[in-house]
Amino acid sequence: MEETLQQAWRELDEPALPEGWQLFTDTMGIQIYRLYDEQTGLYEYKVYGGLADCPADLCADVYMDLDYRKQWDKNVKALQEEKSGEDKVIYWEVKYPFPLSNRDYVYVRERRDLDINGRKIFVILANSVSVPNWPEKSGIIRVHGYKQSLAIESDGKNGCKIFMYYFDNPGGMIPLWLINWAAKSGVPNFLKDMQKACKGYKQSSS
Template sequence: MHTCAPYWLNKEELPRRKPYVAFGRTEKSSEFPAIKMQIICKDLPPETLYDVLHDSHYRTKWDSNMIETCDIGRLTVNADVGYYSWRCPSPLKNRDFVTLRSWLPLGNDYMIINYSVKHPKYPPRKDFVRAVSLQTGYLIKATGRSGCILYYLTQVDPRGSLPKWVVNKASQYVAPKAMKKIYKAGLKYPEWKQRHNPGFKPWVYPEQNTLPNISLNELSLQHADSLENIDESSFAEDRMHISDNES
């Protein structure tokens, strides 16, 4: 049973059932507030959750909002550049990202962070709105022998004049449910991985990584003001459709 609670609740006010998702916003004065969430993942080892967040082949099994993803190339043994497109609730236009991602094992804990960059072979596409990840990251902290807590922080410029209700719905409903999907995906991952190239984990074993090398000179920081900003502010809430998979 999952329950949700505001990120700023006192410890004694938090739900007693676990796992739960806690969420909140920071930098309320910012045009694009950062959203913070955490979920307690009982009976899910941190290294398994780390694998889930890296394994793009498995992502097609649990991320129903994903349209397309691919790894473009690597900079170092723990940094790469990738493309990801995301299905937005109708009638909003779908978004895509090109991000530089880096990761770091910290003993029994793990960190993954990304931000948007420009790559010459992946310019903005007409069928998507190119959004900007200002800062996004996962922190996985071990708890005891077989559990972990997943912390998530994201600050995104969607490149669109969105109604306030869209932002509220995304932060209070869509994003927390996505955290629960990650947790459920983690519980099913070991069985799936045993049947799908179990020894292949290039994020753990760099010698398995066959991506082409990328130089930093090929990349530049993606500034939001250089991208198209579409106006979707007139969409009424009763026109928005969120499927069971999206929510």
């Protein structure tokens, strides 16, 4: 966990893209790279970009606020957090277009607010887990192997720089066009929605 955390914030300074990583798309100021994973036949992704008019601390708060996300993220079917032993476990059901089945995630996450030589950096890590109080549901495909790292820092103005790594295995038979759309359009659109959510969050809390 500690190594993943350190690696995440360092990517804000210098992207770590060893051999095999390829630029997948560059749109709306967001660069997405991907790496083919032979074991699963799926891709890992790294996202570099920023959000104007969304300060870093506000961006981190919005990302962590599950109740607020249910208001602005149209793909959320269900989202809740419960105590499971020592951890707080999140259950998240994502809407998929017909005729595909919805997917759900069960995961834990951690937020760390770092001071790196005077720089304030927010890092959020998430990993899927298996817990008895969230068994798989009929008609919904459970996503396994979900991993995400998010690092956020001020851009020196009124916005923030963002690095995100993610991988998941959505299971089932998903058409290639949908996987490509989710990576090329879904991530930039999610960040655009999050930018709007930051502005709404300021208004709702003022």
